[in-house]
Amino acid sequence: MIEPFNTRRDDIIGFRMDGTISEVDIRPLLLHLNEKLRLHKKLRLLVEYVDTNGFSMDTLMEDFAYSFGHWGNFEKTAIITFKDWISQASQLAHELQETNLKSFSYSEKDMAIQWIEQ
DSSP: OOEEEESSSTTTTEEEEEEOHHHHHHHHHHHHHHHHHHSSEEHHHHHEEEEEEEHHHHHHHHHHHHHHHGGGGEEEEEEESHHHHHHHHHHHHHHTTTTEEEEEEEGGHHHHHHHHHH
């Protein structure tokens, strides 16, 4: 399940991911991102991974295709998680794609919000 949440700025898109993420879950998020990209040249993402069990292969393919097509539109991404594998994957993505992406633990949530708003 992907659940959007409000942030203090219109160019910051916040959403929680919980459970197994399917193509049905990700499509509304991608539509929302497209709507926001019509209003803002650059977006920032604030992502909370609650208890993600993983992604279906179709979802991963759709997510990667979208991300690579819009990578320049994402100014910053903050990932909040208590799962080590997500933090490690985030760090690898940061290094491979030279993105402005940081991973935070749930105890650092306020720090993540402060960083994404700077």
